[in-house]
């Protein structure tokens with residue numbers, strides 16, 4: 194299921210331009226949507242989910258036109274959505290909650306519904322705690338219940354918005370692995386501001402910034418852009434300054450090592466400088482440094 198977005202804009206009441214002529218093609222499989230807070234990720238996702246209407250632009254989800262009421266209804270049938278703030282009833286058990294959502298989603302037949310709920314509890318490894326009240330669940334367990342409810346209708350398109358926020362490292366890894374296992378023929382759109390989430394599970398990604406796509410391509414292509422821009426600078430303490438971002442700082446006792454992304458500074462005040470192989474985080478920092486041209490209707494695709 195391919196998603197095609199063309200010249201998509203969203204102006205909120207009050208005049209905030211959240212999307213400014215966004216162009217994006219999302220193929221089948223797991224796709225990462227990366228961007229800082231306020232970039233427009235949630236706006237885009239809510240438009241795709243049919244909760245919010247765009248101001249203008251083209252939205253095609255598979256064969257359906259997301260700008261018409263009929264198209265939105267069709268898309269809802271094939272959509273699973275885990276929002277950032279999924280409300281749960283704390284006094285329901287995981288099983289009761291999923292059953293309740295299944296009824297709301299119109300899953301027909303008592304037996305088939307129960308079977309689907311059990312299948313999903315198994316899939317997200319919550320069968321053994323299915324009778325426990327949701328208020329006793331950890332953040333990671335709640336997120337897994339959230340994914341289970343999004344999968345009730347076996348969606349062709351699954352959208353998850355910032356699913357790992359607030360999870361501890363172990364829960365985060367577990368959640369990522371769960372998402373990766375759901376891939377296959379589905380399109381999964383994973384929105385996050387955490388580079389690591391994308392690195393572990395998505396081969397293709399787009400970077401959103403100020404309402405536009407500033408990069409779309411593979412992880413390898415993203416890293417490729419940063420070759421020659423990542424350096425390790427060693428000084429005897431003086432913090433280097435220039436047209437770069439310091440990504441990390443390491444005090445070694447007698448010296449300080451700075452990992453920088455950008456144009457290397459002059460060698461004055463430096464003990465050593467060596468080029469480094471960029472990582473994903475370096476590349477993200479580099480792409481965030483590059484200017485978004487406000488006159489551009491849409492950023493060029495760099496796939």
Ligand SMILES: Nc1ncnc2c1ncn2[C@@H]1O[C@H](COP(=O)(O)OP(=O)(O)OP(=O)(O)O)[C@@H](O)[C@H]1O
Nearest residue numbers: 205207209211228229230231232233234235236237
């Ligand atoms: N209902 C709203 N009314 C007015 N402005 C809004 C509304 N929702 C979002 N915005 C603004 O639109 C811009 C994009 O917000 P959006 O929530 O889509 O970004 P985001 O990338 O999802 O960020 P975050 O990770 O913080 O949710 C921001 O400037 C935000 O303040």
